[in-house]
Amino acid sequence: RTGYTGEDGFELYLKSDKASQLWDLLLNEGSPLGLQPCGLGARDTLRLEMGYPLHGHELSSEITPLQAGLNWAVKLDSVPEFMGRKALIQEKQVGPRVLLKALTVQDKRIARQGYEIATPDKVSVGTISSGSLSPHLGCPIALGFISKEAAHLSHFLIKVRQDWVPASVTTLPFVPSQVKKRKDS
Structure with missing residues (x-):
């Protein structure tokens, strides 16, 4: 099981000459259950809704991972050496110059x-990194990097x-996942 949409x-791995046959089978069997094909635009909207x-x-x-809010993915305390570690430690001490923020747009x-x-008051403080209309929320959503001075x-x-x-x-996330996580016993 995998996913980039929340x-x-x-992911199915098979010989390329069998792909068309599997595609047709999945669509035929899945159509009564609501299965339908989608493209990269739909996947990108879903990944953005999850942030x-x-x-x-x-x-x-x-x-940097700290700018992108991915601090959890960088083990500064438990991994002794990796490329960029010293720069990340310094950035953590002074704070990232920009921070990723989730934004809902109050317009269509x-x-x-x-x-x-x-x-x-129209002082430039950042740039949008991703944006789309959220079908689930019915409004535009975006991610953007904002200067640390304005991040508050x-x-x-x-x-x-x-x-x-x-x-x-x-x-x-903008839209919480509907996936039920299995509890390990």
Whole structure:
């Protein structure tokens, strides 16, 4: 079992000449249960609703795990040596220069990667890293990096094309997973 959407998923490995046959079988058997194909856009919306990072957006060689809110994935205390450890320890001491924030947009327009984030008085403080309409919430959602000086604020403006639209900080996930975790006994 695997997944990048917050929901249960499965990866199937088979010979490529059998893929079309399996695809048809899955669609035929699953259709009465609501199974339908979807593309990368749907998967990306689901991963954003969970707040999962995407390489090139919330993860890159320029974005540290501390900036992306992935502190839990870096074992600074228990792993003695790894590339970048000293820089991360220093960053932890002074605080990351930017922090990833989850935003709900108070408008129908979608904040896309690269759009400017500003304080309510229009001082630029960050950039959107991912954004989409959330079908589950019925409003646009976004992730964005905000300067540490402004990270304490709960309301921002996002420049969508030529207009400033209001946005509010929220907690992740935007939409909680419906997967029931099995309790180990």
